[in-house]
Amino acid sequence: MSSKVAHLQGLTLVSPHGCRRQDLWLEGEYFRLPSQRSGLKLSLENTWAFPAFVNGHDHLHLNSMAGLPDPPGFTNAVDWAAWLQKEHDRRPSKISTHDPRRFHHGAWKNLLSGATSVAHHDPIPASIDPTHYLIDLIPIKWCHSLAFAGKYGPGLQESRQGLQPRQAWVIHAAEGTDEEAAHEVQQLQQLGFLDSRTVLVHGVGIRENQRSWVQQSGAKLVWCPSSNLKILNRSIDPAPYLQRESLCLGTDSRLSGSQDLISEMKAARELYPLDGASLLKLVTTHPRRIFFLDGHEAFRPESRADFLLIQAGDNPWDALLNLKRNDIAAVVKGGMPALADPTFASWFDYFGIATRLLWLDGKPKLIREDWLQDFPGWEWEPGLSLHHPETVDE
Ligand SMILES: [Zn+2]
Incomplete structure (x- = not known):
């Protein structure tokens, strides 16, 4: 398990009980208390963090x-x-x-x-x-x-x-x-x-x-x-x-x-x-x-860090109510990005995670390469492609 700490600054955390501005610290698979040890800082103004x-x-x-x-x-x-x-x-x-x-x-x-x-x-x-x-x-x-x-x-x-x-x-x-x-x-x-x-x-x-x-x-x-x-x-x-x-x-x-x-x-x-x-x-x-998912309390220190970053809409509720899957700027599972916009390349690099650039409903996304090994084939998932949608295959 990685002991590297990532610090996500300037987020707005969203839960059914309301929204609040708060930074997040991630270490291993979990949210952590504020730490000085962070080796990666991501500035995320105008970004909503939702529980996964x-x-x-x-x-x-x-x-x-x-x-x-x-x-x-x-x-x-x-x-x-x-x-x-x-x-x-x-x-x-x-x-x-x-x-x-x-x-x-x-x-x-x-x-x-x-x-x-x-x-x-x-x-x-x-x-x-x-x-x-x-x-x-x-x-x-x-x-x-x-x-x-x-x-x-x-x-x-x-x-x-x-x-x-x-x-x-x-x-x-x-x-x-x-x-x-x-x-x-x-x-x-x-x-x-x-x-x-x-x-x-x-x-x-x-x-x-x-x-x-x-x-x-x-x-x-x-x-x-x-x-x-x-x-x-x-x-x-x-x-x-x-x-x-x-x-x-x-x-x-x-x-x-x-x-x-x-x-x-x-x-x-x-x-x-x-x-x-x-x-x-x-x-x-x-x-x-x-489903008794203990230890999955959103954003609470020592809970599993499974969350979504969304950069769309004038406010978080608009973003949620009008959400499209390619609006999700990052899907984070167990403290690490699983798929994210290319602007988050440094986050994958920090954890040494190899990625592949794919197109999801016309938007570029980086996806963890190790998890793609078992992917059956692009034709299985409409909207997911190896190429820019306007590129014509030879
Ligand atoms: Zn059923």
């Missing part, structure tokens, strides 16, 4: 499955899964869904949008070391759903074995608008599986009377607005969950979700009037609490 985003739900290996037609509407995700399988069988992909390159691509999708921690709802390929990876894979226990428990992934009881007191147990639940979907909540309650570690993904079919069971049990909800609309043509009323701070945002995979977490933030605002602070809670403080 947390994506509450994704299937990392399912983010590059191009060519599927738009689905008809469904009343239950079980029918959507059957439709998907049929469509997939008609045009099988050349690259298996078990190929780790698919997983890396999903991780990059998240990193490019400022999401450095992700709740991945599937097995992690054996070749991947989650302790040294380009994003943090939140250590959840998961069961696919009541319908698929044991048929895909672990069975219900099995999925909760070894569940720690501060560990989330995640399950797709009530992903539908029919009686069957609503019945799932009742089943989970009867099984005694609704508690403060339970995280329900989707919950569109939760009836009003059932919502109180969910809330009284301390269970939480992940909201995937685009996925809900695409599959079910309906989503949730987030208000009661927001009030109890028991809601976070997730992307789902691009099979049903939108481009990334930034797009989901926009989708959420189209469904419900969220101000900047509420929106920021859904991708920072709430998921940190829901």
